[in-house]
Amino acid sequence: MVATYEQLKEALQDHRKTLLAELADIDSRKGEQMIGYETHQADAATRAFDQAADLALRNNTAKMLREVEDALARFDKGNYGVCQGCGDKIDIARLEAIPHTGLCLRCAETRDFRANRYS
């Protein structure tokens, strides 16, 4: 199946909704964790672990949401599907796999390489 830009936009809007719901869910969980106090050492450790996992999940979800919103903003600006790195058109099959991507495969590989190297 080859997607159209319109379908990709719809997929991004759906994805955005899902991510917003996930963030709300994580935040409501955080609220619950604040209530009450520790009665057991193991509970405290488990809770600390859960909070760290939630924080990591929240960061990842927020980061993904930013990328999805950036992609939707590019639709508004009329340059969706154009590589932010080199200005070439991004392959439609790549957009279908990763609708929020702003980079062509070549630029993404370069960027991933840098990210791995400096992280």
Ligand SMILES: [Zn+2]
């Ligand atoms: Zn590129």
